[in-house]
Amino acid sequence: MTMSDWPNVDFQNPKSVAAFEKFAEQRQSMMLEINAASYERRAAYTNLIVLAGYAGAFSLWAFVREDITTQGNAAIAICLSVSLMLFVGFEIFKMSRMALWSVKVGKAFRSDMTALEVMGAVKELRLSQQRESLSRLTKIWLVMLVLTLLSASGAVALLFYNMFAQLLGWTPWP
Template sequence: MKNDQLVDKQIEAFIQLNEKLMSNAVNYTNLIMVAGYAGFFAFWSTLVDKIPAWLFFACGLLITLSLTFFISWELIKMFWSASHIRKTQAILAQSRRQNIVTEYENAIQKFNAEAQRVWMLFLIPSVLTGILAAVMLVGYFFNQLVCTVRVCH
């Protein structure tokens, strides 16, 4: 019985560690994405007279879609988190019962698991459209470099 309790404590510690690691990963991803958007928009805005109009607008559309996915997720997460906090507060406000801690922990784990799944539905299109915009610009610049070296017209 002691071994079962020890294993349960270790599993609980691993679950808590995993939740912290996931939270840190999400925060880091958000930081990278925000820095990427700022850099892309700063650079892209200087190109209006330097690249073909179709490329300027295509890249603008793609990066704006990417940013829209990202902001949409952050807004959904904000409201969803507030709702979750109200639910967990209600659990904690109940009369003292033996299983209240378990209920609370289960609610937190369920929320984190659901949030991770939904987050991927926004992250993937956000990253793909952002990368496509960057690839289009890099491709254009690479083509122009090759033409300059070969003296293309």
């Protein structure tokens, strides 16, 4: 059955309905796998960019820290620390979720299972994990990303202001 067959499904015929339901289930499973893989790639790419941002912020701060007031350095340290704690905390949360999932996979297997039953159990667990990732984990990831970027952006804004203050003769802040 293909997408073009949908309008022609005879919903009065149990075999046609069963074939349609199987096709729809396979299609849903495929879409879940595509979306989960897409989420994982986005998260990995975002982590790379965030880590590069931290490297840049800490390098910039090391370069100008002596010319910034004590309060300015404290504010920058707080912003960067909050951002790092959020970032690392979420990565630890994700890691613990993966470890729990691995434990579930281990518990799902019984010694009397056939290879086909094992494959079915793994597929069901994977679909369950993908549904959770796409619903709850994606929302949490987005919130943590925004909070992480906001606090890091606060530190970078303070760094830039204080660098421009030095160049233009403004009063350093804070």
